[in-house]
Amino acid sequence: MRLGRLGPIGAEVPVVWQGDEAHDLREVTTDLDAAFWTSGGPDVVRRRLETGDLPLLDGAEGMRIGAPIARPGAVVCVGLNYAAHAAESGAPPPKQPVIFLKTPNTVGGPNDDVRIPPRSNKTDWEVELGVVIGRPASYLGSPDESIGCVAGFVLTNDLSERTFQLEESGGQWSKGKCCPGFTPTGPWLVTPDELDHGSLALRSWVNGEPRQDSSTADMVFGVEHLVWNLSQYLALEPGDLLLTGTPEGVGLSGRFPYLHAGDVCELEIPGLGRQRQTFV
Incomplete structure (x- = not known):
């Protein structure tokens, strides 16, 4: 559905x-x-x-398209989950999932305008597969139990302000992740029975120019492993949103300019739809 x-x-x-x-x-x-x-x-x-x-x-x-889920209780994110993106970030692929948190009020509609924060010169895009939790996931016995806890999948943009994230962070990433509107989500949620989440294309464009082009098959840790692993450290609850990481091709790589007012970012995962944000 x-x-x-x-x-x-x-x-x-x-x-x-x-x-x-x-x-x-x-x-x-x-x-x-x-x-x-x-x-x-x-x-x-x-x-x-x-x-x-x-x-x-x-x-x-x-009608305006809103986020396909009500405001979640938690937005849990996985960093460096594609080896090529880890490399462009100057880090080796992680041996354990790296997580950080975004505030629930960052979640917005897939086509809503996004305000670039004051002082920002490094607002960045990140196309990601989002996982919506449908049943409590706490201390799962194995990754095989994970998919039964998934309500569905969504397209997300894990927007980041890199100065806040890396230079003013105090050692954590969330300062650069929690600006208002920094998690455009949707346009819709698809239930797990209707797509192969292990082989989904992820693409992004800025002002019509290609940026990211990869597949969830390139994840360091797949969805089932992530849900199981995270359940050993925290309780995932129904309605929570899990962002599974972004592939290479972001502004942090140094290959592309960061986002500025007037720029248009588009993202797509076939089967999960397409987003389009104008930055203001």
């Missing part, structure tokens, strides 16, 4: 797409949040799609 949220900021309507048609889910749930995942919401939606009794959302085609 392709699930999402349409409408103005703070008043998004949960929907499920069937082809090009968006069906209104407000008869099933108030939002795509923790309660939806834990109450069997996806199964209810599937049944109602099969019986054909979910109403269409009037005017859906003209």
Whole structure:
């Protein structure tokens, strides 16, 4: 299934797409949040799609696309999870997953404008596969248990301010990751049964010029390993968002200029859709 949220900021309507048609889910749930995942919401939606009794959302085609999940309880991120990106960052591939946190209020719609922070000269793009948690994941016994805890997958942009992250960090990365709007997410969430998350292309462009072109097959640590490994250190909860790392081709590499006002960043993962942000 392709699930999402349409409408103005703070008043998004949960929907499920069937082809090009968006069906209104407000008869099933108030939002795509923790309660939806834990109450069997996806199964209810599937049944109602099969019986054909979910109403269409009037005017859906003209609505703003919001993040396909309600504000998560946590945004947990994995760094240096592609060997080539680790190399362009000046680091060896990690032997254990490297994690950092973003604040939940960084999550925004996939096409919303993004404000470059005051003092910023190094705002950077990072196309990533996002994993939405659907069931609690704590002290899992093996990676084989991980996919059962996944609600679905989303396209994300893990925007970063590199001066804040690396030069003013005090030793942690989150200062450069938590600016408002720094996690554009969507346009939709796809349930695990509908795509091969281990072999997805990731691409990004700035002002129409190619930047990143890689595959999730190149991850140092795959989705199942990440969810299992993180569950040994923290409790992942329904509705949480896990960002799995970015491939090479970012501004930090020194090969491309950083983002400035007026720039347009586009990102794509086939099956998970496309994003387009204008920086202001």
